[in-house]
Structure formats: structure tokens, C-alpha cells
Amino acid sequence: MAFGQVIKKTEGSNHLARIITSPDSRGKGYGFELCNALVSIAKESGDMITLNVYRTNQAAVSLYEKLGFTEDKDKSTDENALMVKT
Numbered sequence: 001m002a003f004g005q006v007i008k009k010t011e012g013s014n015h016l017a018r019i020i021t022s023p024d025s026r027g028k029g030y031g032f033e034l035c036n037a038l039v040s041i042a043k044e045s046g047d048m049i050t051l052n053v054y055r056t057n058q059a060a061v062s063l064y065e066k067l068g069f070t071e072d073k074d075k076s077t078d079e080n081a082l083m084v085k086t
Contacts, residue, residue: 001025002034006042009050014042016051019060026059035067039085049085 004019016038021031042049051069053060061081069083076082 002030004034004038006038008045012046013048013050014046016042016049019051031060031063032066035063039067047086051083052080053083055079055081 002019002021002025005017007015007017009015016035019031019035019038021034039049049069050072051064053064055061055078061083064083067085069085072082072084
């Protein structure tokens with residue numbers, strides 16, 4: 001099981017939020033499938049997609065990088081990275 005949301009931030013910009021995969025479903029590709037679907041939905045109404053991720057969540061950081069997200073270092077903090085995909 002996995003869950004996530006697309007939230008409209010501004011005109012042309014969407015934010016992915018509350019992305020989670022249940023512990024017993026991790027490592028099976030569900031997170032990738034979910035995020036790929038969320039990106040497709042977000043792209044329908046915007047050119048930029050953002051999301052926040054804890055830096056300590058290396059599995060999530062790696063997944064988002066595989067999907068083409070990069071860190072916006074100017075808007076990130078020591079604990080959280082703001083990831084952007086255009």
C-alpha cells in the first residue's frame with residue numbers, strides 16, 4: 001500500500017506531499033510507481049513540481065533523484081531538502 005498527494009501551489013507549480021509506502025510494501029517498486037503517477041498528474045497542470053524530504057531518508061532521496069528531481073539548495077534546510085523537477 002502507498003499514498004501520496006498532488007497539491008496545487010501556484011499557477012504552473014504543484015507540490016507532492018504525504019508520500020508514504022507501508023513498511024511491508026517497501027522495496028517492491030510501489031513507491032516508484034506511485035511517484036511516477038503523481039508526477040504525471042502534476043505535470044498536467046504545471047511545469048514545476050516540488051516536494052520535501054528528510055535528508056536522513058536516503059531511500060526516498062534516491063527515488064526522487066531517479067525521477068529527475070534535484071535539490072533547491074537555497075530553499076533547503078539542514079534537516080529537509082526541497083526537491084524540484086521542471
